[in-house]
Amino acid sequence: MKYGNRELTAHEAAKVLEISERHAEALLKDRLIAGRQLRSGVWLTSKASVERYRATAQSGRGRALSASTAWGLLWELSGRRPSWLPSSTLARVRRQIETFSPEEIVRATSGRTRARFYTISRGTSDISWGNSLVRTGRPAARHLGVRAGNFNYASGYVRDGTSADFARRHAMSEDYEGRNVLFDNTLPITYPGAAMPDAVVAVDMTLTGGEYERERGLLALAMLQRKWMEARQKI
Incomplete structure (x- = not known):
């Protein structure tokens, strides 16, 4: 079975x-x-x-933010300007970055989209993801201190259509124990990058991986918080 x-x-x-x-x-x-x-x-x-x-x-501080605000928090934490946020929301996001723990950041930004897990159907091999996904999670986190390994699987946001559309095109079957993780792209802007900004990568790794990924994701978020606060002190 x-x-x-x-x-x-x-x-x-x-x-x-x-x-x-x-x-x-x-x-x-x-x-x-x-x-x-x-x-x-x-x-x-x-x-x-x-x-x-x-x-x-978990309840309390760190409950899920709206999608646009959650994306803005992760953009800001990654050292990028979330141009879609009004100044009042940006000020609130900055206070949250200063006071939230990494775990609270994960909880607060977890409602941006939904992760769907897939396996590649039998008879399908050597799938090339090309530029159809914006990479995230562990396959995009080597520079964040994540141990090298075989990352020949998908973990990313679809650029066009939905994750279900992408799965059908690539003969993938939904399977909650599957290694391939697809996200619908709910970003409020068009993003041309090959991989998501670091804070997005770290949160997605924490949300979709096992114990190792959760540990490394939280450590990466703590590092990003330190760098962000150091940069703010210089302004």
Whole structure:
């Protein structure tokens, strides 16, 4: 069996998160928790998926910002000017960068888009992602101190259309344990770069990876905060 006995039911996930089963099912349906639905209607997920959600779901300071504000915070933290933010919002974003912990930054910016996980269908090999994705996550994070490895998989924002469109074009099957991660591009501007700015890469690595990726992503965010505050002190 593909998933073996590693899966959790919505009821079991609800117990882990200390929420109602109905709430857990809603999170799975909205893909805030990665999972799959059987023909019977039963939802299944994994401990790793639940833990990824837990990292973004705690209450208190750091609740999810609107998409445009969240993108602006990550743009500013990466040393770029978020030109779409009004001055009052930019001032608030700067205060948040000064006071939020890396974990709070992850939670606050986690609602920009949804990650979908895929595997490459059998019979398909040597896929060239070309310029159709803006890279993010671990494949884009080597310069942030991430251990080198085999990154022959997709982790990025689609430039045109939706992640589902991209998956169909490249014969990818949705699979919450898949290594390929696609995001719908909700940026309020056109971005021509090959890879997302560093803070976006770090947050996406934290949200979609395992324990190693979460650890490295949070360390990268802490480093970016230090550099940002040092630069602000020089102004």
